[in-house]
Each structure stands twice: as structure tokens, then as C-alpha cells.
Amino acid sequence: MRTIDFLQTLALATAIILLAGCSTMQRNTQSSRTAVEQLLLSEAVKRSFPNEPGEFLPIPRGAGVAITTVGMTPDQAFLQQVLTGWLGQQGYLVQKDGKDATHRVDVVVEALGTELSGTFMGMPPVQSQFIPFSLPELALYKSQYQTGYAKFHLNVFGLPAGNFLGSTSAFLADAYYNDYTLLFVLSHTFTDLPSVPEMGSFNRKPAGARGENKSE
Template identity: 40%
Template sequence: MISQNFPNLKMYYVQKKLFFTLAKIAIIFIYGLFILSFMGCSATRSITETERTFLEQVLITQSVKSSLNHAKIPLPDGASVQVRTSGLTEDQYFAIKVFEAWLGQQGYKVIEDNADYVIRVVWHGIGTGHNEFFFGFPPINSTLIPFSTPELSFYKAVEQDARTRLSISIIKKEDGQFVSATPAYEGKAYYAVKTFLFGFTFESTNLAPPPPE
């Protein structure tokens, strides 16, 4: 009777050994996945983004400079000036530094105390815009077909620009007497990418130098 059950008993121990072996392999595999997932989490690095992109910052800088191309300050050479500014955005605090550098290039001395004149700059507007025009076939993603089609453009234009408008008034600091006021000056900087016939692309810009690719 025992001899008849011996093959079954032997098979039972073989199956039991195989079960524990597979269980060990499964545990090692799960543990390995856990370690790999932990390593992946520890290696993850987030990428921060500035409030304005590099291109937007460069466009704003050049638009401010461009707005001063035709500006004239009716003051004697070497006059000392104190600059005051007002505007609706925080960009004015950067723009005023560009304006002060421009005054220095015109031969004026920018100081805080004991200046001969006060120059008041009103920033009517400093900002960026985005324009896009597309003529062609847009990309298609549908559950009805097992594939997606890319964008096919006969003509596509994407433009990012920045504009600055300002006016300047001048008074004597000693007695507050009004000296002069300028008309509004405006400057624009732009960067555009245009695509023809599905793939022929070229860039156009008035940035000097143009932004890196």
C-alpha cells in the first residue's frame, strides 16, 4: 500500500519544492521591481520654468531700445538727471534700467540726489503678443482609425512680438518748473517662423543678434 502511494508522495514533494522555488523567484522579482521604482523616483528631476521665456525677455529688451531710437531729450550735454517712472506692469522696473543706460549714452549723468532735472517716464504699455495663422490639414487623432495623421500645412506662420510705448516729461528739480514733454514713442521687436508646402521653414526677426536655435 505504501509502495503504491510512494510515487504520489514523491510527486507531492516535487510540486511543493517547485512551488517554493517559484515563490522565491516571484518575491525576488517583486523586490527588484520595487528597488527599480524607488531608483526611478529618486532620479526624477523637475524642470523649472521662468515667468517669461528667454525669447520674450529678449523681445521686450529690444522693444524698449527700439522705442528710444527717435527719442530726444532737450537738455544741455552733461546735465545731471534723476529718473522717475510709472507704469502698469512690473516690467517697468527692468525697462527703466535700459532707459537709464540710454541716457548715459546720450551724455547725461543719472544720479539720485542733487540732480539738475527730473525726468519722468510714463510707460503706456510693455508687453508681448502671440499670433498664429494656419492653412492646411490639422493633425487628426481619432478612435475610428488605428493611426493618427500629422499636421500638413500649405502655409503656417507663428509670430511672437513685444511692444513698448512711452512718453517723457522733464522738470527742473530746484523749483519744479516744467521744461518739456515728448510725444509717445513706440518700439516693436518680433520673431516669426513660417512654413510653406509641408516642410520648407524659414525664420524672420528684427532681433540683433537673432536668438540662438
């Protein structure tokens, strides 16, 4: 009888610990970005540009253009550089100093960043003053969802008068990287990124070799 009571108590304590470790978490990623976060941002920016631009700007091709960027994120400098190259590919002459520019393009960054959310079921890491070692995280099920998001539009002005010529529709795109862990050790990743860092694989190949295999 005592053995049965002990087993029941042990099972109840285990269930309480596991339930205490079941939670849903959501937070913004840190400003010091990992390689995956950087790839999510850059891919979202690149995807936001239309494949068939057409006459999306009220500016003749070959005109000199000055670019300014305004937003609430330090990553807007990266967006401006990518947009500069893209406008050059469309036939516009981007002026650094703006002295010879006939038009000004103001880039209004509405959103540019990454989001992280997820679900955890199991026992979180345990540190105690009563035992000389810490217990690692034990995940029965764990999911992490990372999304890179870009949204901005362009306002166009004529120079030197500064007359407003028009606004573009929103440039909008995202990219995702989802990671799953099941029964402590089984893990899998789903992503729409073309290439991501590989971690913890015995058959891991260098990034260059992976790119060569894909191109063959």
C-alpha cells in the same frame, strides 16, 4: 461601386477634418517669456532711442537727473535701466537716490510688450479616449507672427520746486519674428533681430560662433 463610394466617403471625411483644423488664432504671449520674446522686447526698446538725440530734453548736459517710471507692465523696470545707461551716454548724471538731482525725468510707458498672432490650416493635435495614442499636429500651412513693441515718452520737472519743464515726443519702435511651416515639415523664419536662437538644425553653430562669423 462600393469601392468608389468608400473612396468618396474617405475623401469627404478627410476634407471635413482638415477644414475643422483651419483657424486663425491671436493671443498675447505668456508672462514667462522665451528668449525670442525677450530679444523682441529689448530690441524694440533700443531702437526707440534716436540716433541723433540733439537737444531732446530741456536739461543742460552734465545736470543731475533722477528717473522714475510708471506703466502697466512689469517690464518697465528693464526699460528704466536701459534708459539710465542711454542718458548717461548723452552726458547726464543719473542719480540713484535723487538727493543731488536738479531735474526729475518721469518715464511714462504707454506700451511695452509682445504680441502673437497667426494662421493654421491642417489637422490640429488629436487626443482621444478611444485610441491608445495621440495624433500630432499636421500643418498644411501654419504661420506665427511675433512683434515686440515699445512706446513711451518723458516728462521733465525741475527740482526741488517740481515745476514742469516739458515733454518729449514719443519714443516708438518695434521688432518682428515670423515663422512659417508648409506641408508639415518645411519651415522658414523671417526676422529683423540681429541674432536669434537656432533650433532643430543639423548644422547648428553655437551663438558665439555665429557672432564671430558675422563680424568677420
